[in-house]
Amino acid sequence: MHALIEELYPICRSITGNGVRETLRLIGRRIPLDIQEVPTGTRAFDWQIPQEWNIRDAYIKDADGRKVVDFRNSNLHVVGYSVPVHEQMPLEELKKHLFTLPEHPDWIPYRTSYYSETWGFCLSQRQLDELGDGVYEVVMDTELKDGHLTYGEFLVPGRSDEEVLFFTHICHPSLCNDNLSGIALVTRMAQELEGLDLRYTYRFVFAPATIGSITWLSRNEPVLSRIRHGLVLSNLGDSGKLTYKRSRHGIAEIDRVVTYVLQQAGREHAVLDFSPWGYDERQFGSPGINLPVGRLTRSPNGEYPEYHTSADNLDLVRPEYLAESLSTCLQTIKVLENNGRYLNRSPKGEPQLGRRGLYRKMGGYQDVSRQQLALLWVLSLSTGEPTLLDIAERSGIDFETVRAAAQDLVECELLEPCERVA
């Protein structure tokens, strides 16, 4: 995953433009992406696709002709969606278009202005402090014109057309945790699932934040009723603890499964309630969409100092954190794939497990093994409503042991799977 992050790091992405296309092309080397181009002006619920933005170059030269701010050093120097400029202006005038982070004097902030025509440069406070009075040449060699918004998706078909959705945003320029980490993790997860025999169909969407998820939703309304579970994935490579934000439902299966997986892992983690602020879970959880889509991050957006600054770089994201995040996602998929409802076919009294070879033959002992308890719990609770995860949580026995017990009981015809409640 870290290798893909390094590959994507230099590209200047925004919510539209060639940086997004190049990013999708590189992901497409690993998984066969379906790329969609949506024209400027297309309606997407309350929004419409903005003009496409591209940038060739941008810099500020001082009176001596030295580039004091240069896009080629960092694409964060340019406020996203800046309109073209080529002007001379005194420092006083220029300063209205300069953005810094005084509390972190060496870092460049990240700013955008997608829906309000303006231009600006971001730079470190130290750079700003060194600028003398005098006249500066400002070049913003950008292009803002009708074009397209670009996103990609990939479908891994399962036995059922019920879907699990993973969404990650691809609109940020050289910021590693937010969100090359999410892009790399979703790409890797898709590679892991491709070709497996799966219960669910898995959909992986790579799109710009906000306008991208809104566009995808508006163009996929027939798909939405098939989405059973979903996760927005971002900020997954930093050293912060894993943090799950519940879907709008709050107690959807995805909420319970991710929470369970995090608890079972036994490491520090956080589980937050839904709120309408954050990443694209806001759109999936809007009242008219209301899908069971949670969000998994490590440090959430806005809650670490490097967030949306040049310090969110290749050093912030580390392979071991990416690996732990991936493992959490794969465990979640494993539980989703195996979580089901069953019906005890011999519900009056306990069935005689001993004659079916499921129970030790001699009695009187003081204890009973975890495997045997799991058989009893599955039989006791399998009335068609509780899932295996319910049984695992109620009994305190791990999901895998409960799942194995259910399988043994199905094999000796004491249990039958229920059709999923539609």
Place this chain on the structure above:
Amino acid sequence: MHALIEELYPICRSITGNGVRETLRLIGRRIPLDIQEVPTGTRAFDWQIPQEWNIRDAYIKDADGRKVVDFRNSNLHVVGYSVPVHEQMPLEELKKHLFTLPEHPDWIPYRTSYYSETWGFCLSQRQLDELGDGVYEVVMDTELKDGHLTYGEFLVPGRSDEEVLFFTHICHPSLCNDNLSGIALVTRMAQELEGLDLRYTYRFVFAPATIGSITWLSRNEPVLSRIRHGLVLSNLGDSGKLTYKRSRHGIAEIDRVVTYVLQQAGREHAVLDFSPWGYDERQFGSPGINLPVGRLTRSPNGEYPEYHTSADNLDLVRPEYLAESLSTCLQTIKVLENNGRYLNRSPKGEPQLGRRGLYRKMGGYQDVSRQQLALLWVLSLSTGEPTLLDIAERSGIDFETVRAAAQDLVECELLEPCERVA
């Protein structure tokens, strides 16, 4: 408020009689009261209006002709509803009719005997101790005969005929906290609301405790279905912490609003469950009436030593406590007036707030302001069911900010008010 208390303090009130009439007349100088006279013998649910009781004088003279207990010194000296007496009797005999508080030897207790014909005097333990043996002359110059029970009410009309009820009892003689404080506060609240443009119609009832509220309820059954919220108000001037007792419902809107207002004030307070013991909330919360009427006091009845004694005097009640109690009531009214349900008219994805001037134009910042969060929360939760108070509580944003956000969203047609659920 304290001035009205001083004015009403000397009057000898009971559940009927001229003391009540005089009290209502003085309140009527401030707000235009509608006075009702209900004849003795009138049925009121399980009760009937008792005979009217009035008193001209009462005293006990010792053998030397000195008045050792004198109604003119304190109307608490007379057990309420004492029947007429003019007799000579030895101390031994007299003592059967004397009541003291040995644990507070300087205080006169307050006793009544509305529904059992008897007579008695209350006096301080110190007075009792000074009585020598010998024969005493007892004069109880009272009158108990067919008459009326008197109460008053005042209606401030609003845009809707749905009502908010405030009830306070007026049957106690010279006791300040219980309940001249309630009388003064309700009078002042009525003055504050009169003439305002209000959503609800406000009803203020001044009536005797128990028989008064029962009588009012029995004569106003058609009104009851219009009462949406209510409070019984009493004991509001002492130094104890504000104490809210929930309505029988327990989670009615009035219960949630008063609790919210007390929490937001940030001062020590208490919130109690409903119980069938206390003041007139017992009647409003009886199973066949079952109105969402809570009770606001400072120290509840029976929970401070001065309660129902001569020590509940003008010193116990202080203007700053009355003012805080009034402020709590007015804040409660403010939330009730503005609490409503709304419907997000653009529920699929977030609407684009930026182009409506509701959102800052430049993105990428690490935080989001309280005002902007309030917009997002109102949009997210306005599915027609949650109220603005629900949204304030869920989001942790203060009610006023949430209300302002709802107003902004209504103005740009992203939100519409729902009709109140009947």
Place this chain on the structure above:
Amino acid sequence: MHALIEELYPICRSITGNGVRETLRLIGRRIPLDIQEVPTGTRAFDWQIPQEWNIRDAYIKDADGRKVVDFRNSNLHVVGYSVPVHEQMPLEELKKHLFTLPEHPDWIPYRTSYYSETWGFCLSQRQLDELGDGVYEVVMDTELKDGHLTYGEFLVPGRSDEEVLFFTHICHPSLCNDNLSGIALVTRMAQELEGLDLRYTYRFVFAPATIGSITWLSRNEPVLSRIRHGLVLSNLGDSGKLTYKRSRHGIAEIDRVVTYVLQQAGREHAVLDFSPWGYDERQFGSPGINLPVGRLTRSPNGEYPEYHTSADNLDLVRPEYLAESLSTCLQTIKVLENNGRYLNRSPKGEPQLGRRGLYRKMGGYQDVSRQQLALLWVLSLSTGEPTLLDIAERSGIDFETVRAAAQDLVECELLEPCERVA
């Protein structure tokens, strides 16, 4: 109760056979038991009645002809349901059939093998250590052939045919707490109830564990719909704290009543959730039976070192613990008998209790008595749904005072009993 335990202690019981018959005969001297004999091979849900097992003698002799293990010393020496054996064998071979408790070298374990044909001896580790090499004579003079499973029951009729069930298992040999304590307590409880005027019909079942309860259930399906409450009783004489295990329902009336009685007693106790492991509550709480039957024990099965060993003897069980257990059961019955729903016939406002002699005549006091509060609570909550136990719990007033208040109110026609919800 301890006397009956002493009488039953020497008998060698199992899930079938003459030991069970003798046990039921001795119980039958105290209460008129109805004895049922169910033939080998009879179907009972997923099970069938096994062959009947009886034993005449069993021992192991060493080469010198000395009995080194002798059934006549302790019936625990024989693995229950051992098949007949008469063989000579070296120690090596014999050891495969010997069971000890190395961590308690003086205790004999208790083992059974009902459904797998084998044989074995249990002995203390110390006995085992003393066995020298050499050839041993093994005699297991048992009989395993078609016969019957035997159980007994006793019905104490009440005014209603709705039943309260008490079940205790009778299949363990010389083990006192598990379960001569349960047998003695149920016998004594039946004696206490016999002849009383009772609301419920009480059924007392003495049967083997597991196969016995399953057999009883399978032969009494028409009875099951009449069972309103039930308890499995066992392990009731040791010094551990009283422990209630909830029925599968979890909030059934029996669960609430036993919990209430334990709380009111004010002694340390435990209340556990239902689980499908334990004693016969497993069968009553199986998903296809699902009766409101909890379990009362002191130390639960498997949670004390003497459990299922020869140390569960006459010293482990003490009269004072048996008495406390009995008292808990009798208190439970008292609450069940008196717990009902009532309807306030004067629900608008409080009825006037004073004129009915239910209330003190003089007013103004600072407090109100527990008896008077109970009247107000019963009137307030008697809307037909809450039971007297609900009222006791909500008000914090003890059940007996609440019950007496309800009775007073019924007598003056302010309250009427509701028909039980079917």
